[in-house]
Amino acid sequence: MPHYGDYQNxxxxxxxxxxxxxxxxxxxxxxxxxxxxxxxxxxxxxxxGCGDEATQDGNAAAFDHWxxxxxxxxxxxxxxxxxxxFGHRLPSPLFMxxxxxxxxxxxxxxxxxxxARASNVTGVPxxxxxxxxxxxxxxxxxxxxxPALFQLYTPREPDVAASLVAxxxxxxxxxxxxxxxxxxxxxxxxxxxxxxxxxxxxxVLANYFTDPAFRALLARPPEExxxxxxxxxxxxxxxxxxxxxxxxxxxxxxxxxILKGICHPDDxxxxxxxxxxxxxxxxxxxxQANGGVAAIDHLPAVVEAVxxxxxVLFDSGVRSGTDMVKAIAxxxxxxxxxxxxxxxxxxGGAEGCAHVLKCVLAEADLLMAVNGWPTLAAVxxxxxxxx
Ligand SMILES: Cc1cc2nc3c(=O)[nH]c(=O)nc-3n(C[C@H](O)[C@H](O)[C@H](O)COP(=O)(O)O)c2cc1C
Numbered sequence: 001m002p003h004y005g006d007y008q009n010x011x012x013x014x015x016x017x018x019x020x021x022x023x024x025x026x027x028x029x030x031x032x033x034x035x036x037x038x039x040x041x042x043x044x045x046x047x048x049g050c051g052d053e054a055t056q057d058g059n060a061a062a063f064d065h066w067x068x069x070x071x072x073x074x075x076x077x078x079x080x081x082x083x084x085x086f087g088h089r090l091p092s093p094l095f096m097x098x099x100x101x102x103x104x105x106x107x108x109x110x111x112x113x114x115x116a117r118a119s120n121v122t123g124v125p126x127x128x129x130x131x132x133x134x135x136x137x138x139x140x141x142x143x144x145x146x147p148a149l150f151q152l153y154t155p156r157e158p159d160v161a162a163s164l165v166a167x168x169x170x171x172x173x174x175x176x177x178x179x180x181x182x183x184x185x186x187x188x189x190x191x192x193x194x195x196x197x198x199x200x201x202x203x204v205l206a207n208y209f210t211d212p213a214f215r216a217l218l219a220r221p222p223e224e225x226x227x228x229x230x231x232x233x234x235x236x237x238x239x240x241x242x243x244x245x246x247x248x249x250x251x252x253x254x255x256x257x258i259l260k261g262i263c264h265p266d267d268x269x270x271x272x273x274x275x276x277x278x279x280x281x282x283x284x285x286x287x288q289a290n291g292g293v294a295a296i297d298h299l300p301a302v303v304e305a306v307x308x309x310x311x312v313l314f315d316s317g318v319r320s321g322t323d324m325v326k327a328i329a330x331x332x333x334x335x336x337x338x339x340x341x342x343x344x345x346x347x348g349g350a351e352g353c354a355h356v357l358k359c360v361l362a363e364a365d366l367l368m369a370v371n372g373w374p375t376l377a378a379v380x381x382x383x384x385x386x387x
Pocket of ligand 1: 045046047059097098099100101129130131151179260282283284285286287315316317318337338339340
């Protein structure tokens with residue numbers, strides 16, 4: 001039975017012929033290479049966070065104060081990381097979080113397609129952002145047989161929101177992820193210091209420019225007056241959502257709706273009462289609000305509040321397979337990788353991205369092997385303690 005950990009053997013055996021991995025397998029090495037590769041504007045947009053970035057840094061650091069206890073004399077020679085989401089079989093609980101700048105993370109400007117191809121190769125589901133350089137239909141097609149999610153930044157114009165959701169449903173996405181924390185952009189000093197906001201320069205707006213409802217707002221099409229189209233995008237980007245909007249959101253689609261950005265257990269309960277099909281614990285990687293508790297520290301209370309009624313997705317600060325296993329141990333059903341897969345996109349497009357996903361999965365799989373947990377259920381049963 002093949003295992004994700006086999007990636008390690010492939011690397012060691014290639015090493016016997018003097019071949020070393022084209023890209024680093026460790027997070028720090030990947031990050032450093034990607035930072036050196038990107039133009040400064042892309043680097044700062046991806047790496048930057050809100051305020052002094054304390055929450056952003058704290059998200060990753062907080063994984064260190066959760067620890068797990070191994071069990072011995074367990075046969076873990078066969079491991080099974082497979083799970084399901086809304087009836088779709090997934091090979092593992094790992095997914096790619098929505099990153100609305102993937103498009104310019106690769107040198108060719110088609111990073112969304114590259115991420116989708118990495119999903120196709122690895123089976124790791126891709127959550128495609130509304131902000132993309134290629135239309136959501138093309139991105140979905142590039143995911144192949146792997147299930148994909150569509151993340152909605154809800155436009156102020158209801159017709160545009162409805163159109164984007166309808167397109168996602170028609171394209172075959174498995175669920176709509178509605179991001180709740182980003183109707184306005186958080187205070188990001190790295191980007192402010194250089195006056196750089198990529199969308200205002202026309203980046204990653206393909207879903208809007210190809211959308212009939214968005215185009216209907218324009219006097220002239222984006223191909224003729226790009227600047228006016230960009231300004232219309234800016235004026236209509238972010239709808240302030242309240243619980244009252246759930247009925248409307250529900251009316252747009254028969255797909256499951258996952259609410260992203262939930263950190264408080266009361267919000268999780270309310271979301272389920274309001275009809276949410278999934279809860280996504282995230283603080284947007286610390287990009288939107290500073291001064292927050294690390295996202296992983298919110299997870300146990302939200303999991304308790306959800307009580308198994310709907311799937312709990314998690315991201316923010318996941319840097320390794322070990323972090324992925326810790327999030328599972330703390331009750332997440334699916335774990336989202338964010339910035340690290342962008343580093344893979346930067347260094348090697350779809351292949352580089354797939355490499356990063358394989359490294360995370362190999363580390364997680366080998367950790368489960370060593371620690372006596374052959375299944376995700378065993379990881380959950382073992383749990384993690386705050387050290
Ligand atoms: C450059 C960048 C762009 C992002 N764009 C989006 C987006 O379009 N939609 C969204 O819901 N979240 C977006 N996020 C947040 C991610 O989905 C995820 O919550 C975050 O990356 C997790 O933090 P981490 O990457 O530090 O682990 C973005 C994050 C980054 C770093």
